[in-house]
Amino acid sequence: MPILPNQRHESFAQALAKGKTADEAYALAGFKPNRGNATRLKANESIRKRVEELQGRVAKKVEVTVESLAMELEEARTLALGEKQSGAAVSATMGKAKLFGLGVEKRHLSGTVQVVTITAKHLDGLNDDELAALEAAYPVLQKLGLIGGDQGAEAEEGSADSA
Structure with missing residues (x-):
């Protein structure tokens, strides 16, 4: 659904999509506070559809899955290989390995070890x-x-x- 033609209605829908209450959204859209009118406007079909659309866009933006990350890392690896950037390609490959639980972490311990031979x-x-x-x-x-x-x-x- 495109942007609502009434700017106040669009502002109201955007505020609702961001989690504001109907009363808060109504006031933020520039209307004189009125609980009944806010509730009625919220029930308006074009407002409800616009809110659903806005919330759906946000959900798609933040949806990150193992599969989506793996695809991004593969794209980066392919690009790095094409640019002959082996370090970046290895880094992307290791990122995929860690993502799938295949990476092995090494721990570096420092200090001294004293060996004593006693007979x-x-x-x-x-x-x-x-x-x-x-x-x-x-x-x-x-x-x-x-x-x-x-x-x-x-x-x-x-x-x-x-x-």
């Missing part, structure tokens, strides 16, 4: 204070059973008791 030979010559310091600095060594007391003897005693 039984290294531990044999340490006194109790040195072993305690080593245990405090590297708690994982205790979890691995490399330091932290003579658990082997305790384990043997426990198994002898249960036998």
Whole structure:
């Protein structure tokens, strides 16, 4: 439906399409506030059709689907390839992959990793204070059973008791 010939009616319909109440739209269109007249004008068939048309246009503009995004990305990829812009083409391809859940995100972790090699030979010559310091600095060594007391003897005693 084309623009309504009466400018006030067109303004009224546009305000209704934007979500205004009939009373608000009526006043915004330049009419003297009157609830009855606003309600009657809102019920007018040409006004209702114009509001539906305006709302339909807005709905089409904001309708974004996975399919529509995929089509846009494919158009961009095709254009980029035609212009020999490989970076843009790759970016569009990756955009499509992410859209369909196929992209793999990589995480970059930074920091330092300390590698310590300890053998039984290294531990044999340490006194109790040195072993305690080593245990405090590297708690994982205790979890691995490399330091932290003579658990082997305790384990043997426990198994002898249960036998």
